[in-house]
Structures are given as C-alpha cells and as structure tokens.
Amino acid sequence: MFHATSSLDVSGGTRPTSQTASSVSDANLMFEFLLGGVTIDQDNVFLLDEEMASMRKGQQFLAQVNDGIPKSLSSMELMVRxxxxxxxxxxxxxQFEKLILSVVYTAHQAQVSEEERQAWGGVLLQLANITVYELRGSFLFSYS
Known part of the structure; x- marks a missing residue:
C-alpha cells in the first residue's frame, strides 16, 4: 500500500521521482492517520476519524496494521530476532514501514500493559535500535 517495489538511493543526491514523491505523500498520510487518533483493542487498530477510516487508503492502512504486524509479545520478540x-x-x-508500525504498536503496549510493561519496553528498545541502524548504519547500543 504505502511502499514502492523498487529501492531508491535518496542519499546519492538524485532528483526526486514521482515514486519518491508518492512515498513522501504516503508517509504524510500515514502520519495523518496516526495523528487523527487510533484506538487499539486486543487484536485490531481502529482510526477514530471516520472519514479517514472510510477512505481506500485508510482501509489499506488498517489492513496493513491489523494483518501485517505482530500483536502478541512472543510474536513481536520473534520479529525482533x-x-x-x-x-x-x-x-x-x-519492511521498514512494518518496522515503524511495529514500533508504534509496541510503544502503545508498553504504556498500557502494566503486567508486561518491562517486556514490551525491552522489545521497543530493540526495535528502536534496529530502526536507527536502518537509518544511519550503526546501532545505538550493542547486545554483545
């Protein structure tokens, strides 16, 4: 939904293409969905803005989140490994979009799940470390 099938070297000083512009537009739309508010129950994420939720892109976003990211602590830990x-x-x-959405979901779970707060927090730190590596090529901290 939000991703192009080819990879782009934006660090190489190349001019933006329509695919790059589309990716930026999709990222902005994803941010608007999250900023508009979401509610999370045991298994699903819902957009609070009914108009956004009824849009095709909104439905695709919800399908990506609800079907594409792990929801249990054990499956999130498996994804990290x-x-x-x-x-x-x-x-x-x-894959990067899935990682970012997983970070958002994990941050939420770490905030609301009192009994598993420390475990979700550990997964969140590991996902953040992987995200930083993807963005700059080095980890924030080492596990060794």
Missing part, C-alpha cells in the same frame, strides 16, 4: 539475524541486509520500504 528475525530482523537482528538478517545479516545486515537493508530492509525494503515495505
């Missing part, structure tokens, strides 16, 4: 074991290969744009 998988991302850490990928041998330094860059993520595709779609």
């Amino acid at each position: 998988t991302l850490q074991a990928r041998q330094q290969k860059p993520l595709t744009l779609g």
Whole structure:
C-alpha cells in the first residue's frame, strides 16, 4: 500500500521521482492517520476519524496494521530476532514501514500493559535500535 517495489538511493543526491514523491505523500498520510487518533483493542487498530477510516487508503492502512504486524509479545520478540539475524541486509520500504508500525504498536503496549510493561519496553528498545541502524548504519547500543 504505502511502499514502492523498487529501492531508491535518496542519499546519492538524485532528483526526486514521482515514486519518491508518492512515498513522501504516503508517509504524510500515514502520519495523518496516526495523528487523527487510533484506538487499539486486543487484536485490531481502529482510526477514530471516520472519514479517514472510510477512505481506500485508510482501509489499506488498517489492513496493513491489523494483518501485517505482530500483536502478541512472543510474536513481536520473534520479529525482533528475525530482523537482528538478517545479516545486515537493508530492509525494503515495505519492511521498514512494518518496522515503524511495529514500533508504534509496541510503544502503545508498553504504556498500557502494566503486567508486561518491562517486556514490551525491552522489545521497543530493540526495535528502536534496529530502526536507527536502518537509518544511519550503526546501532545505538550493542547486545554483545
């Protein structure tokens, strides 16, 4: 939904293309969805803005979040291990979007789940570390 199938080298000083502009537009739209408010129950995320939720892009966003990111602590930990074991290969744009949405979901869970706060917080730190690596090529902290 929000990602192009080809990778772009935006750090190489190339001129923005329509795909780059579309990615930026999609990122802005994703931000608007989150800024408009969401509610999260056990299994699903809902947009509070009914107009945004009824838009095709809103429905695609909700499908991506509700079907594409892990919701349990154990499945989120599995995702972290998988991302850490990928041998330094860059993520595709779609994988990066999934990572960012997982960070948002995990931050929410760390805030609301009293009994599992520390575990969700640990996963959040690991996801943030992976995100920083994807953005700048080095980790914030090492696990060794």
